[in-house]
Amino acid sequence: MLRLAPPLLVAATCPAVNTDGFPLRRRILALLPLASRRSSSRALRSASGILRMPPVAVLSPERAIQRGASEKGEAGEEYDAIVIGSGIGGLVAATQLAAKGARVLVLEKYVIPGGSSGYYERDEFTFDVGSSVMFGFSDKGNLNLITRALAAVGHKMQVIPDPTTVHFHLPGELSVRVHREYNDFIEELISKFPHEKVGINKFYDECWKIFNALNSLELKSLEEPIYLFGQFFKKPVECLTLAYYLPQNAGDIARKYIKDSQLLSFIDAECFIVSTVNALQTPMINASMVLCDRHFGGINYPVGGVGGIARALADGLVTKGSNILYKANVTNIILKDGKAVGVRLSDGREFFATTVISNATRWDTFGKLVKTDEIPEEEKNFQRVYVKAPSFLSIHMGVKATVLPPETDCHHFILEDDWANLERPYGSIFLSIPTVLDSSLAPEGHHILHIFTTSSMDDWKGLNSKDYEKKKELVADEIISRLENKLFPGLKNSIVLKEVGTPKTHRRFLARDSGTYGPMPRHIPKGLLGMPFNTTVCEKSPFDIFRLVILLIEYRFAKVRVLDLQAIDGLYCVGDSCFPGQGVIAVAFSGIMCAHRVAADIGLEKRSPVLDAALLRLLGWLRTLA
Numbered sequence: 001m002l003r004l005a006p007p008l009l010v011a012a013t014c015p016a017v018n019t020d021g022f023p024l025r026r027r028i029l030a031l032l033p034l035a036s037r038r039s040s041s042r043a044l045r046s047a048s049g050i051l052r053m054p055p056v057a058v059l060s061p062e063r064a065i066q067r068g069a070s071e072k073g074e075a076g077e078e079y080d081a082i083v084i085g086s087g088i089g090g091l092v093a094a095t096q097l098a099a100k101g102a103r104v105l106v107l108e109k110y111v112i113p114g115g116s117s118g119y120y121e122r123d124e125f126t127f128d129v130g131s132s133v134m135f136g137f138s139d140k141g142n143l144n145l146i147t148r149a150l151a152a153v154g155h156k157m158q159v160i161p162d163p164t165t166v167h168f169h170l171p172g173e174l175s176v177r178v179h180r181e182y183n184d185f186i187e188e189l190i191s192k193f194p195h196e197k198v199g200i201n202k203f204y205d206e207c208w209k210i211f212n213a214l215n216s217l218e219l220k221s222l223e224e225p226i227y228l229f230g231q232f233f234k235k236p237v238e239c240l241t242l243a244y245y246l247p248q249n250a251g252d253i254a255r256k257y258i259k260d261s262q263l264l265s266f267i268d269a270e271c272f273i274v275s276t277v278n279a280l281q282t283p284m285i286n287a288s289m290v291l292c293d294r295h296f297g298g299i300n301y302p303v304g305g306v307g308g309i310a311r312a313l314a315d316g317l318v319t320k321g322s323n324i325l326y327k328a329n330v331t332n333i334i335l336k337d338g339k340a341v342g343v344r345l346s347d348g349r350e351f352f353a354t355t356v357i358s359n360a361t362r363w364d365t366f367g368k369l370v371k372t373d374e375i376p377e378e379e380k381n382f383q384r385v386y387v388k389a390p391s392f393l394s395i396h397m398g399v400k401a402t403v404l405p406p407e408t409d410c411h412h413f414i415l416e417d418d419w420a421n422l423e424r425p426y427g428s429i430f431l432s433i434p435t436v437l438d439s440s441l442a443p444e445g446h447h448i449l450h451i452f453t454t455s456s457m458d459d460w461k462g463l464n465s466k467d468y469e470k471k472k473e474l475v476a477d478e479i480i481s482r483l484e485n486k487l488f489p490g491l492k493n494s495i496v497l498k499e500v501g502t503p504k505t506h507r508r509f510l511a512r513d514s515g516t517y518g519p520m521p522r523h524i525p526k527g528l529l530g531m532p533f534n535t536t537v538c539e540k541s542p543f544d545i546f547r548l549v550i551l552l553i554e555y556r557f558a559k560v561r562v563l564d565l566q567a568i569d570g571l572y573c574v575g576d577s578c579f580p581g582q583g584v585i586a587v588a589f590s591g592i593m594c595a596h597r598v599a600a601d602i603g604l605e606k607r608s609p610v611l612d613a614a615l616l617r618l619l620g621w622l623r624t625l626a
């Protein structure tokens with residue numbers, strides 16, 4: 001049966017003052033097992049499948065320890081990998097490694113797994129912490145990375161197909177629904193812009209070309225040469241296609257075919273919802289991935305809520321003989337002779353491993369967890385090209401079902417009057433109503449509204465708690481009024497539950513610097529070229545042949561690990577500050593890549609040290625061109 005972490009444990013660790021303004025009593029109450037409170041919605045869930053999954057439980061620290069977690073000192077044990085954080089990126093890396101036979105320990109600061117893809121419960125409502133739009137969750141092709149990650153640890157979740165990825169409500173009364181069926185979507189778009197029929201077809205066809213190339217590959221680490229060269233050998237046209245588009249952005253390609261400025265703005269909005277920047281700044285590979293997967297595999301919602309994905313992965317991890325500890329706040333990555341060898345927690349406990357994988361953002365990893373005098377060159381380069389995207393203001397509401405017109409879509413994007421507001425804080429509004437797909441998430445006769453809009457930490461700094469509360473109410477009220485005017489008359493009167501989170505909430509509960517949504521390019525990027533992979537390789541010219549030869553000789557005779565090329569040997573990053581960036585499916589790919597590279601480095605996969613040295617150096621150098 002599903003359950004949350006034991007309330008007493010939670011109560012024991014909850015700070016007395018909740019700096020985000022959620023009253024402490026309600027937080028604890030919300031973490032109480034809901035078994036007694038929600039028999040009707042449980043019956044519904046059972047009917048729709050979630051309780052028929054292999055039992056997925058949130059592992060309390062006690063349970064994880066019972067199932068084998070041991071601290072050095074008790075068993076003197078060393079893990080193959082320690083993963084800091086249990087976001088989807090961290091969990092996928094951990095489960096992929098565990099499935100290959102590695103002993104992994106995941107350390108999570110919070111009381112449940114999932115990070116931004118977690119969940120929380122209030123009264124009889126189950127809220128997704130973040131996005132409810134799930135890509136990569138079908139049973140088709142190679143890009144269904146969430147399905148594949150779950151399958152690797154013996155899980156399959158029941159999903160509900162979403163007939164409309166998103167309903168856009170845009171300036172000039174432009175309304176476009178992105179239907180699951182590609183032809184329906186294209187027909188609708190052409191009906192709004194008949195004069196751009198050719199351009200529309202050409203732009204989206206080019207996206208399909210890239211998507212099909214991606215979908216034909218077996219996806220593993222692009223930092224592992226045996227795999228990479230193998231793919232080039234097996235699928236040369238597809239790999240060259242991807243290499244060609246790697247440094248390109250969607251906006252430039254759209255402009256090759258489309259002239260209508262409103263249509264170009266629509267494509268900006270298409271990109272903005274997945275990258276928080278316009279099309280000119282969105283890598284073409286990422287745009288193609290999302291603009292096509294929504295029609296190929298479709299958007300599918302997990303029965304019981306997005307939180308079930310992380311719970312299933314955490315459970316699968318333990319089933320494979322590895323462990324996860326909650327309330328484990330890593331404060332230091334322990335370095336020995338420049339190599340990452342373990343971690344220290346805020347309570348003083350230490351754990352050791354051959355490799356350390358950080359699912360914290362790069363700003364947190366290199367700004368806080370790694371205590372070195374200087375940020376590694378690779379990080380300086382990353383921070384030159386990318387900045388922290390803003391965070392969100394999010395409003396989770398329970399409303400009376402009668403306020404929604406019949407046939408309301410699940411996801412909406414609202415930008416009322418002025419295209420110029422697209423990227424401005426509070427300019428556009430995201431809205432998800434997951435109960436349209438899965439009614440078991442709310443008590444009968446009710447819906448969940450998850451409303452969010454970009455907001456930056458600067459806007460919330462320096463307020464005392466009274467002013468902070470007041471401002472939250474004010475800003476939320478304004479957003480709700482806009483929705484009331486645009487979509488749902490009577491919305492305010494239908495609210496039965498409302499909670500407002502700010503960038504401070506995101507920072508606090510997701511442990512993300514400034515509550516950032518992820519990295520975004522500082523200027524116009526060269527597509528995905530500047531995005532670091534998982535190792536922390538120094539950038540040096542690949543033409544520095546002399547150094548390379550010395551290194552290889554050293555390797556041949558002295559068995560120096562070729563990964564001494566890394567700025568911090570044994571340290572890897574995973575999650576949205578790694579290639580290919582923000583998004584649940586994107587971080588799942590980052591987890592798969594990371595696990596493959598780590599597995600090769602610890603001897604669980606084939607590797608060639610000579611090719612490793614050459615490829616890592618080449619990739620590091622390529623990033624400096626971004």
Ligand SMILES: NC(=O)c1ccc[n+]([C@@H]2O[C@H](COP(=O)([O-])OP(=O)(O)OC[C@H]3O[C@@H](n4cnc5c(N)ncnc54)[C@H](O)[C@@H]3O)[C@@H](O)[C@H]2O)c1
Nearest residue numbers: 085087088089109115116130131330360511575576582583
């Ligand atoms: N922000 C949102 O609203 C939202 C919502 C849904 C999905 N997403 C997607 O999820 C992506 C992020 O996924 P991710 O896997 O990179 O990371 P994540 O932020 O989801 O998860 C990171 C996890 O690491 C934990 N952590 C961080 N520092 C730690 C420390 N020092 N010690 C122990 N635990 C620590 C956090 O508590 C969190 O659980 C985003 O890019 C976004 O696309 C975001």
Ligand SMILES: CC(C)=CCC/C(C)=C/C=C/C(C)=C/C=C/C(C)=C/C=C/C=C(C)/C=C/C=C(C)/C=C/C=C(\C)CCC=C(C)C
Nearest residue numbers: 131133242243274286289411412430431432580582583586
């Ligand atoms: C290495 C070199 C140099 C070269 C070579 C070449 C090659 C081979 C290449 C390859 C490549 C690859 C494989 C790549 C891959 C990529 C990928 C997979 C990508 C992916 C991506 C994804 C993404 C980006 C996603 C995203 C998503 C998102 C973010 C989402 C979100 C959502 C939301 C927010 C929701 C909305 C809502 C409403 C509207 C309400």
